[in-house]
Amino acid sequence: MAMLQTLDRGLKALFFIANSENGKSVAELANELEIDRAVAYRIANTLEHNGLVSRKMGGRLFLGASIVGLESSFEPQLRQLVRPLLKELAQKTNATAFMTIAQDEEGVAISVCEPDTALLRVGYKVGSRHPINMGAAGIAILAARPETAADRPEICEARKAGYSITRGALQKGAVGVARALSRIERNTGPFEASIGVVAMEDLDIDNAVSSVLNCVQKTDHLLSN
Numbered sequence: 074m075a076m077l078q079t080l081d082r083g084l085k086a087l088f089f090i091a092n093s094e095n096g097k098s099v100a101e102l103a104n105e106l107e108i109d110r111a112v113a114y115r116i117a118n119t120l121e122h123n124g125l126v127s128r129k130m131g132g133r134l135f136l137g138a139s140i141v142g143l144e145s146s147f148e149p150q151l152r153q154l155v156r157p158l159l160k161e162l163a164q165k166t167n168a169t170a171f172m173t174i175a176q177d178e179e180g181v182a183i184s185v186c187e188p189d190t191a192l193l194r195v196g197y198k199v200g201s202r203h204p205i206n207m208g209a210a211g212i213a214i215l216a217a218r219p220e221t222a223a224d225r226p227e228i229c230e231a232r233k234a235g236y237s238i239t240r241g242a243l244q245k246g247a248v249g250v251a252r253a254l255s256r257i258e259r260n261t262g263p264f265e266a267s268i269g270v271v272a273m274e275d276l277d278i279d280n281a282v283s284s285v286l287n288c289v290q291k292t293d294h295l296l297s298n
Contacts, residue, residue, distance in 0.1 A: 079116075082106055086116050087136075090126055096133035147264070148174070152184045155292055159186040159268070162288045166281045168272035169197050170288075173210035173251070175265040179203065180211035183266075197243075197271055209249030212237040213267040217253035236282055237269075246273050250281040252289045257296065268292060 089105050090097050097105075103113035117134055120126040124139030155172055163170035163186040172184040182201040205211035206225065215224070216231035224232075231237035236252040243249070251269025268289050270281050 082108065082112075083116055083120060086113075086120065087125060090134050091136055096130060096135040098133055102134065148183060151296075154295060155184055155268075156186065158288050158291055158295075159184055162186070162268070162270060162284055163188040165284045166270045166272070166277070168270035168276055168281065170268070170270050171197060171210065172266055172268050173214070175205055175211075175214050178205055180205045180208065180214065180267075182210070203243055207239075208243045209237045209239040209251035209269050209271065210267045212239065213251035213253045213269065214265050217256065217265070217267075236285060238278065238282075243271075247271055248274060248276045248278070250276070250278065250285050252285050254289060254296070255293045 085106060086102055089102060099113050099117055100110060102117065103110045106113065106116075108116075117126060117128075120134075121128065121137065124137045126134045127137040129135055152172070159170040159172060167188045167190060169188070170186045171182050173180045173182050175181075179202050182197060182199055185197060185199050185201075203211065205214060206228075212227055212231050213236065215228045216237060220229075220232065227237070227239070236250060239249045241247060249269055249271040251267045253265065253267045257264040269285055270276070272281075
């Protein structure tokens with residue numbers, strides 16, 4: 074695979090600087106990238122010129138303000154990338170498909186797709202919020218976190234199975250199935266999300282589970298490339 078060496082070094086420099094609370098010196102950057110200090114200075118100057126890093130505390134390198142702009146664009150672009158997969162999931166399961174993210178102690182739906190043929194639809198839409206310990210979406214996210222002594226039985230069950238199933242948790246008669254995406258580390262903290270489906274009592278659980286797992290696998294692959 075052909076790569077631009079300078080760009081590759083610049084991106085590695087950003088990740089290196091991002092992973093330190095105390096910033097990095099140019100000397101440390103040169104050592105990490107195994108390059109001359111003069112080259113490291115040029116990389117740092119280029120990143121600083123574009124607002125991606127800033128110099129503080131005796132010239133140490135920290136992430137710059139332009140990173141915030143990139144960060145704020147992550148979720149809108151993610152929604153666009155995942156929407157075709159959610160649409161396919163909704164059609165395969167004849168259920169409402171969703172992506173939910175963790176925000177503090179809540180789960181928030183950031184993308185929702187309805188099937189074309191469903192007669193009864195669940196009241197789940199973009200922006201819907203619920204406690205993260207309720208509903209298949211939130212429990213799937215909690216199950217992907219490290220195990221704790223305070224974990225409720227449904228979280229332990231979801232961790233063991235690799236997916237969560239809930240019945241009537243957020244709406245009477247609704248059945249939900251969800252699995253967490255691979256955790257993404259960001260400068261503002263981890264990005265935690267799940268994909269799943271929710272429908273009324275006639276949901277085909279076996280089909281829903283296999284379809285959700287397949288959708289999550291495709292999404293993880295999409296985000297890792």
